[in-house]
Amino acid sequence: MSDKYLDLTRSGPLAVVAKKLGLPRPAKLRRTDPRSVDTPLVPGPVLVLADEGSTAEATTIAEGLLDWDLDVRRDSRLPEHERWGAVILVLTGLSHPAELSAPALELGSTLRQLASSARVITLSRSAPAPAPSPDGVAPALAAARHGVDGFVRTTAKEMRSGTTANGLVLAEGVEVTAPSVRGGLRFLLSARSAFVDGQLIAVGSSAGSEPQDWVRPLGGAVAVVTGAARGIGAEVAAVLARDGARVIGVDVPAAGEALAVTMNRVGGIALQLDITAADAAERILELARSRYGHLDIVVHNAGILRDKTLARMTADRFDALLAVNIAAPLRMNDTFAGELGGGTAPRIISLASTSGIAGNRGQSNYAASKAGVIGMTRALAAPMAQRGGTANAVAPGFIETEMTASIPPVPRQVARWSSSLQQGGQPVDVAETVAFLASPQAGGINGQTVRVCGQLMVGQ
Ligand code: NAD
DSSP, X not given: OOOHHHHHTSSSHHHHHHHHHTOOOOOOOOOOOTTXXXXXXXXXXXXXXXXXXXXXXXXXXXXXXXXXTOOEESOOOOOTTOOEEEEEEEOTTOXXXXXXXXXXXXXXXXXXXXXXXXXXEEEEEOOOOOOSSTTSSOHHXXXXXXXXXXXXXXXXHHOOTTOEEEEEEEOTTOOTTSHHHHHHHHHHHSGGGTTOOSXXXXXXXXXXXXXXXXXXXXXXXXXXXXXOSSHHHHHHHHHHHHTTOEEEEEEOGGGHHHHHHHHHHHTOEEEEOOTTSTTHHHHHHHHHHHHHSOBOEEEEOOOOOOOBOGGGOOHHHHHHHHIIIIIHHHHHHHHHTTTOBSSSOOEXXXXXXXXXXXXXXXXXXXXXXXXXXXXXXXXXXXXXXHTTOEEEEEEEOSBOSHHHHTSOHHHHHHHHHTBTTSSOBOHHHHHHHHHHHHSGGGTTXXXXXXXXXXXXXXXX
């Protein structure tokens, strides 16, 4: 699926017309090709800045980046002809909001010299949870840490030319050398995070491990992807396979032909199965074990739409949707509990949606199911951690698939323009985030919902 407006306004006479009329002129995003791995990590040198209280941690981070052969600098002056590939702002030592001013302005002074599709990334600490005792939490510390949230989201909205701004938020006690801090940093720096924008990803623990091979971090893993015949699911299967996993793709028998084509392309196994079947999880486990000996990663991707405003909604539309989008994953997880792992650490990754965060007219059933996915994911975090694994959700915004191609043209174009990147995402953008959360380096990220929405102007 493609956005014709985006193609037409990149150059030529329509680009001039769009400029004159003040219409959006979305940038071409730097992306990885799921069938190849040789996109450079960042499009230029990486600057590491810090607030006064974070200089030691900034030095540790800068030294760590050298492992990836990056051109790392600490001085924000850059020769006129050069462009920054990324600016990392380390704010882990903030204790009062006033301390944000100097590093924020230093970042501001670099923005005119960013490359296209550059990255701005903050590292900060999570605001302390409210304590019951009257003197439990210092308000200034909480204000400083929570302030980073608004700073990142606004910076993202001011970026141009495909540049994104995101943050990693470290729980108390998580070192900047923890696997998911380094892994998260690498993901956010890379072209894999092209459509992740204005987001803060929480690193809650030091769990996880750096992969032996950053290019194929899923070596040894066996994954199942539901709804793998087309759209996002087909791309998730391709990216997991590229990253080294052996993949089982599941879809309904009616999509059997497309599923076979996809799974042949990625060298995986096709399983024709309706996930609402009572024994769906048993059949998947059986196949994984008979072919590979174990199952490690479950991607709950299959989903349907049955849109109608609530006044016109019917029981069959509401119930059919809940059965696929949330009841099936819940039932399957009950069977998978304690059965995942053996190749790599267990992972459950479920597809939510920005509709489940912000609501969306005509989607009471869909939004309930997708908010349900977010609730399910939070509840799974503790039991999965106990088994050495994680459960996370990915919430796409507007992604160019057959599902969104069915939206009438005007609201479709409005939806594209409603994100900071002024365009829809591609299935590969969602797939890259799923693959990151499946990886060993994401073991400290648990119970989270990561939005892949280009900072869609809905929701939080
Ligand atoms: P899609 O309609 O293109 O593909 C969904 C696939 O799921 C299809 O191949 C379909 O046959 C399969 N499927 C449906 N019911 C099934 C069942 N009972 N058993 C097995 N397979 C079944 O959808 P997509 O756009 O690729 O979306 C994938 C996921 O991402 C869905 O959960 C969707 O809700 C979510 N999502 C998509 C977008 C978007 O913009 N496209 C946005 C937010 C969330």
